[in-house]
Amino acid sequence: MTQRQRLSSVPLTNGKTAVVREFLGEGGQGYVYVAEVDGHPYALKWYKHAAVRDPQAFRKNLQQNINSGAPGPQFLWPQMLTEEVAGSFGYLMAL
Numbered sequence: 001m002t003q004r005q006r007l008s009s010v011p012l013t014n015g016k017t018a019v020v021r022e023f024l025g026e027g028g029q030g031y032v033y034v035a036e037v038d039g040h041p042y043a044l045k046w047y048k049h050a051a052v053r054d055p056q057a058f059r060k061n062l063q064q065n066i067n068s069g070a071p072g073p074q075f076l077w078p079q080m081l082t083e084e085v086a087g088s089f090g091y092l093m094a095l
Helices: 055-068
Strands: 009-011 017-026 030-037 040-047 090-093
Touching: 017 040, 030 090
Parallel strands: none
Antiparallel strands: 009 017, 017 030, 030 040, 040 090
């Protein structure tokens, strides 16, 4: 079973759940899905295990970016962070 087939919903660090609706693509770092939170669509980037050298530091940096917000409206910026699931994690951004 591939990663994209196993990922159907993901808990978020804000207590909500992202429901995975559609697989969009795969790259070197991970997978991208269409996910829905509270009826709103987002892009979910889900990292491959081996793509992140220091997962805790990387997650901390992502959370800091989410907390500080995008530097401008032209940036696709992380908006919500997922909990870790099966040793990996991701974030949601505007679709």
